[in-house]
Amino acid sequence: MFSNESKDNFPVKISVIIAMKNAEKYILRTIDSIIVQSLPEIEIIVIDDNSDDSSVNIVKQYYDGIDNVFLYHNRGIGGPGICRNIGLSHARGEFIAFVDSDDFIATEFLETLYNMAVQDNADIAVCGYDKITSDAFLRSYAPDAGIYCGGNAFIEKLNTIEFVIWNKIYKHSFLKKNDISFRLPCYGEDWLFSFEAMFLAKKYTCTKKSLYYYYQHCDSVSHKPVETGVFSSIYDFFIFLDEFTQKQKSLTEKMISQIETNFFFSSITCYIAPLYDKMSPHERLLLRDNIFSRQFGQGALHMKILLDAFFTLYSYTEQSLKYDRRPESHI
Structure with missing residues (x-):
C-alpha cells in the first residue's frame, strides 16, 4: 500500500482515528476532509461504536476500495474512549490525530502540524479551532504560538490550554513509551488523555492558525x-x-x-x-x-x-x- 517508510519504522506519517456513533449525516464530510489533505502519507481508521443508523453502510459504500481507509467495529462496552483505543491498536502512523465523526478539518491541518512537530522535535503539535454551526460562527480558540515544555512548566499554562484531543497530533512512539491511552469510555476521557500527554511531553509546539472545525448540532453529544x-x-x-x-x-x-x-x-x-x-x-x-x-x-x-x-x-x-x-x- 505504502512504498516508503518514514522514520521510527512507521509506514505512514499520520494515522487519523475517528470514533463513529450514529454519524450518518456527517461522516462523509468528515472523511472527505481527511482524504483531500495536502499531506498524502496518511491512513484513516474509523471505529464504529455500535451505530444503529446507516453510518457503517455509508462508509462501506463510499470508501470501499480506498486503500488507506479502514473500518473496525467496537462490539463491547461503548464509548469514544474505547473506540479510540481500538484505533490506537491498529495505527501505523508516526503521529496520531483524532477527528470527531461530525467535525471536519482544513486541507492543510495535518501537513501544518506534522511539519511543526518534526521541525521543532516536539511530541505534540497544537493548532486553533473554530466552533461553528451550519449557519453561524460561535467562537474560536487560538493557543499562544511558540514552543513550550511539559512537566511542571506546563502547569503555568493550564488556563490557556483547552484539553480537547482533536486540535493536536501526538508522536506515536511518545504515546507508547509513556503508556498513554484512554482510561475512560466517555465523559472526561479526552481531558485525561490530553492532560497526561501534554504534561509528559518534553516539548509541544503551537500555532494560532484555526485548522479544525468543531461542528455543533442538535444530534451532538454536547447537546443531548x-x-x-x-x-x-x-x-x-x-x-x-x-x-x-x-x-x-x-x-x-x-x-x-x-x-x-x-x-x-x-x-x-x-x-x-x-x-x-x-x-x-x-x-x-x-x-x-x-x-x-x-x-x-x-x-x-x-x-x-x-x-x-x-x-x-x-x-x-x-x-x-x-x-x-x-x-x-x-x-
Missing part, C-alpha cells in the same frame, strides 16, 4: 441530555487524575490543587451543571443523598451548596441582564 451516570464517570476521572498526579514526584501540593481545581470547575460547567439545572428541589435532594454521597463522601453537602449557590448567582445575573435590556419607558 446528560444522564445521572455522568457523576460516576466524573468521579472516576478524578480518581485517575489523582493517581496520575501522585506519581509525578516533581509536583507540589499547590500544583496538584491547581490541576484539580481547574478540572473541577470544568466538570461543573460541561457536565454537572446541565443536569443539575433541570432538576426539581426534590430531585436535587435525592442527588445529594444518593449519588453525591457515594461519589464525594463527606463533601456531598458542600457540593450541593456550591451548585445551589452557582445557579442562584446565575439566575440573578440572567434576570439582571433581562432588566438591563428592557426598552426604555416613554411615559
